[in-house]
Amino acid sequence: MNEKYRPLIATIGVFIALFATGGMLYNNFLSTLVLGNLLTDSSYIIITSIGMTFVIISGGIDLSVGSMIGFVGVCMANLDAAGWHPLASAVLMLGFGTIFGMLQGLVIDFCEIQPFIVTLGGLFMLRGSCFMINLDAVPLRHPFVDEFANVAISLPGGGVISSSAMVMFVALFAAILIAHFTRFGTNVYAIGGDRTSAALMGVPMRKTTMGIYGLGGFYSALGGVIYALYTSSGYPLAGTGNELTAIAAVVLGGTLLTGGVGMVAGTLFGGMILGLIATLINFNGSLNGAWIMITSGVLLFIFIVLQRFLVGSLRMGSNSA
Amino acid sequence: MRAIFSHRAIWPVLALALILIVDGIIAPSFFAIRIVEGRAFGNLIDILYRAVPTGIVALGMAVVIGTKGIDLSVGAIISICGAVIAWRIHAGDPHVVILLLALATGLLCGLWNGFLVAILDIQPIIATLILMVSGRGIGLMINLLYGGTDPSFESALLQGLSVGHIWLVPTRLVLAAGIFLGLWLLMRKTALGMFTEAVGGNAAAADLAGINSRLIKYSAYLISGFCAAAAGVILTADTHTSDPVSVGMYIELDAILAVVIGGGSLSGGRIYLGMTLLGTLVIQTLTTSILTSGLPPEYNLVVKAFVVLVVLLLQSNNARGLLFAVVGERKK
Numbered sequence: 001m002n003e004k005y006r007p008l009i010a011t012i013g014v015f016i017a018l019f020a021t022g023g024m025l026y027n028n029f030l031s032t033l034v035l036g037n038l039l040t041d042s043s044y045i046i047i048t049s050i051g052m053t054f055v056i057i058s059g060g061i062d063l064s065v066g067s068m069i070g071f072v073g074v075c076m077a078n079l080d081a082a083g084w085h086p087l088a089s090a091v092l093m094l095g096f097g098t099i100f101g102m103l104q105g106l107v108i109d110f111c112e113i114q115p116f117i118v119t120l121g122g123l124f125m126l127r128g129s130c131f132m133i134n135l136d137a138v139p140l141r142h143p144f145v146d147e148f149a150n151v152a153i154s155l156p157g158g159g160v161i162s163s164s165a166m167v168m169f170v171a172l173f174a175a176i177l178i179a180h181f182t183r184f185g186t187n188v189y190a191i192g193g194d195r196t197s198a199a200l201m202g203v204p205m206r207k208t209t210m211g212i213y214g215l216g217g218f219y220s221a222l223g224g225v226i227y228a229l230y231t232s233s234g235y236p237l238a239g240t241g242n243e244l245t246a247i248a249a250v251v252l253g254g255t256l257l258t259g260g261v262g263m264v265a266g267t268l269f270g271g272m273i274l275g276l277i278a279t280l281i282n283f284n285g286s287l288n289g290a291w292i293m294i295t296s297g298v299l300l301f302i303f304i305v306l307q308r309f310l311v312g313s314l315r316m317g318s319n320s321a
Numbered sequence: 322m323r324a325i326f327s328h329r330a331i332w333p334v335l336a337l338a339l340i341l342i343v344d345g346i347i348a349p350s351f352f353a354i355r356i357v358e359g360r361a362f363g364n365l366i367d368i369l370y371r372a373v374p375t376g377i378v379a380l381g382m383a384v385v386i387g388t389k390g391i392d393l394s395v396g397a398i399i400s401i402c403g404a405v406i407a408w409r410i411h412a413g414d415p416h417v418v419i420l421l422l423a424l425a426t427g428l429l430c431g432l433w434n435g436f437l438v439a440i441l442d443i444q445p446i447i448a449t450l451i452l453m454v455s456g457r458g459i460g461l462m463i464n465l466l467y468g469g470t471d472p473s474f475e476s477a478l479l480q481g482l483s484v485g486h487i488w489l490v491p492t493r494l495v496l497a498a499g500i501f502l503g504l505w506l507l508m509r510k511t512a513l514g515m516f517t518e519a520v521g522g523n524a525a526a527a528d529l530a531g532i533n534s535r536l537i538k539y540s541a542y543l544i545s546g547f548c549a550a551a552a553g554v555i556l557t558a559d560t561h562t563s564d565p566v567s568v569g570m571y572i573e574l575d576a577i578l579a580v581v582i583g584g585g586s587l588s589g590g591r592i593y594l595g596m597t598l599l600g601t602l603v604i605q606t607l608t609t610s611i612l613t614s615g616l617p618p619e620y621n622l623v624v625k626a627f628v629v630l631v632v633l634l635l636q637s638n639n640a641r642g643l644l645f646a647v648v649g650e651r652k653k
Contacts, residue, residue, distance in 0.1 A: 061446070063574075107630075111637035114587040116391075116446075120574055121626045121633075128622025135619065244454060257447045290461035297455020304443055304451070 004261070007254025010306065011269045014252075014299075018276050026283050032159025034279065039161065042275035043168035044069070044227040045242060046268055049249040050175045051219025053267045056250050057179075058212045059192040059259025060115035064104065064122030065220035065246055068097055069239030071126040072224025077138035077234025086144045090225045094218060100126075101217020105210035115213075123243065130236035137235040145232045164226050171222060175264045184211055192259030220246075248296060249274055252303050273299070332635045333582050333599045336628065337606060344610050351613065361489045364613060372605035373493045374399075374552040376598050378572055379579040380504055381548030383597040386580050388541045389521040389589025390438060390445035395549040395576060397456020398430045399569035402553030404463035406479065407472040407563035416478040420554065427550020428543055430456075435542035439535040453573070460565025473562035483558035493555050500551060504544070505594050514592060517541060521589030575604055582632050603632070 023030035048065050055062045072093045079089035100122070108118045152160040179185040187208045190198040199205050228234055247257075253270030255262025277295050281287050344351040344364075354363035378395050385392045402423045409419045430452060437448035464472050485492040508514030519527040520534045528534045556568055581587065582603055583596030607628055611621045634640040 107634075111634055111640045113633050113637060114581075116587060117578070117581050117629075117633065120578065121630050123574075124622045124626035124629070128620065128624075128626060131619035132617075132623060244450065247450065248454060251447060251450075257444050288461070288465075290458040290465075293458025294455045294462065297451050297458070300454060301437075301451045304437075304447060305441065308441060308443060 004263070007261075008263050008266045008269075011252060011254045011266050011273070014303070015269045015273050015276065018273060018280070022276070022280050022283065025280075029283065032155040032157040034159070036155060036159030036161060036165070038272060038275050038279055039165040039168070040230075041279075042271050043162075043164040044223040044230060045245055045249060045274070046271035047168050047171050047226060048220045048223035048242065049246040049253070049267045049271050050171060050264055051216040051223075052243075052246040053175070053250050053253070053255055053262060053264050054179065054188055054212050055115070055216045056247070056255050056257060057192045057259060057262045058188045058209075059195065060108070060209075060212065061119065061247070061257075062101075062104075062122075062213065062216040062220070063116065063119040063243045064100075064126055065216065065223070066239040066242035066244075067123045067126035067130070068100070068217065068220040069224040069227050069242055070130045070236055072097065072221050073228035073231075073234035073238050074130045074133050074138070074236050075234070076225065076228045077140050078133060080140045080142050080234075081138065086140065086142050086148075086229065093225060094221050097217040097219075097221025097224070098214045099217070101220075102210040102214035104217070105213030106206070108213065109206045109209040119213075127236075127240075133236070135236060137233045140228060140232045140234065145229055148229050149232075164230055167222070167226055171219065172264065172268055175219075178215070179264045184208065188212055189260055192261075194260070245274060248300055251300065330584070330596060330599070332632055333584070333596065333603055336582075336632050337599065337603050340603070340606050340610055340628075344606075344614070347614050356489065359489070360486055364609060366491070368602065368605050368609045369494055370491050371609065372601050373491075373497045374556050374569070375572055375575045375579065375605065376601040377497055377500055377548050377552045377555075378545075378569075379576040379597045379601050380501060380594055381545035382573075382576040383580045383583070383585055383592050383594055384504065384508070384517060385445070385541045385545045386577070386585050386587060387517050387521045387589060387592035388538050389524070389587075390538065390541060391449065391577065391587065392434060392542065392545045392549075393446065393449040393573050394430065394434060394452035394456055395545065395552075395573045396569040396571070397453050397460075398427055398546055398549035399553035399556060399572065400457045400460035400565040401430065401463065402426050402550045403557035403563040403568050404460040404472070404565050406476075406554065406557050407474050408463050408466055410474040410476060411467045411470070411472075416476050419476075420479065420482075423554050424547060424550045427546040427548075427553065429546070430549070431543040431546020434546065435539035438542060439538040457565050460563070464563055464565060471562075472564075475561065476558065479554060479558035480561070483555045496551065496555070500548065501594060501598065508592055508594060513537075513540070518590050518592060521591070523590075575601075578629060579604055582629065584636070603628075 019030070048069065052062055052065060075093055076086060076089045080086060104118050104122050107113065108115050148163050151163040154160055179188070187198070187203045190201065190203050191208060224239065227238060249270040250267050251257060251270065252273050253266030253268070255266060274296060277299065278292050281291050281295065351364050354361055354366060382392055382395065405426045406419055406423050409422055434449050434452060437443045437451070438445050482492055482496060487495060508517065516527070516532050516537050519530065519532055520537045524534045553569070557563060560568070579600035580597050581600070583593050583600035585591055585593055585597065604625070607625055608621060611624055612618060
């Protein structure tokens, strides 16, 4: 078996184990209904995490994605009130997200400031812009929002693949193509593996860095669009802390924060594992939200330690971050 | 001229001066300090007063960043410490013991982070993410230990440390000064500081030179946990309650920013404690100035992001080179 698939298989294994645990604990858990809802509920976070995967594979980090989700929602809601069609405002916001991300990439590469700090500035700037636009939740009233929600593919057993999940799958497919079948994708892995060598080998650093963060911005903006349509509102606090959820999803998906190793497909399962934990705790009913945080942390811990020891051959612990 | 502009202290000092000058122009009374009922009041006092929790956290963060690490869990540690304080006060422990318990809780969290980073060799950002994700949940669970009753409390000792004052000086400033002095002595008058910077510069080389790099990293996370706990005591006593969800929210980001504005590099090897406090002051002065200038508080984050970006750009050689080139063109 190819070594690079090991983390992915481990992630899928954990997902199946968790799903089976749910099936043992609760009747009707093993159904397409639960699976469909899980996909719908976590689609926006998975979409955001896909962009984060590229950033993390390149050895960087993007903290601005949570604020981007909130900002996109607030803008869409206000444009909706101004009479825009949600699709038009979505296209505008996707363009904005891409350009914002590329600017972050430019600052990171040109000024040689750590991505952590630059995107932290992005986090503050976007969240602050949300507050400057409005402080309350604004509803999206356009009929398209309902039409979008009603598009769904029925599954046997009562579940549905919702439009949000479909967008997520298309986004995932595109990301897999970009990561594994384009020169840009190879360059991302090369930069994450060894920055200096990549630069010496002629990888266009500035262009690629701008591309990586542009992709991160695009996917987080898409996540924001889906979130706004899903909740049919724009709320300035939406997406707070989601940058951490996205990072956790990527890590659970088997991508190493040291860069250079990881697969976009793993992120799908990483995000679904996090969603599954919340579903399991909601199914229980007697546990409160604190358990979601603690369980996510414990799972993150187990997974990181597993990665550290089981997949140790994959340059883990070289401590070169 | 260039030598002055490339000194690491110049940009944060200029930023601080610029903010204060703008304040002075907007409202000349900005610098006024009144003494009412034996306590000093005024914007400058207020800035120092409010900067204390972030400053203490940032000092610990500076040491961790010096080892090429990062501690994202400080906000969560503050949350846990606050919950422990409220829990033990409800249980009726003596308040001195509770203070020690809170600090011990911080050390325990540091012990956990240090274990992950130094012993298991997990990357700092992801190792401390674990506690960051779960810490506020732990705080909430501790609040449930006494049956979900109101976690608010009164404590003369803890509130004295937080909001009290010695003559005209707020007690928390004295605490911060004490922690700064202690860390400064530790980092500059003992070999620990040199070892820490050596480990941050190149852990493998430090190991070969006979430094136990694991032990050094471990101690950095213990220091950071302790500092976070001290800030937790101040913040919790200030609000008279344990609020695990929102206490110290984003303080880790402010602390990291303070270290970076102070010239510390996330790639490790340098510890500037005094500069870190200066960085904290820049952030807090900015926040207070926005609030007092009459701008809507919603502008706070955007202005903060903008100023931070400018300070960072000025610290970057490439951007400064571009700036000087443009200015040079104009002069010709």
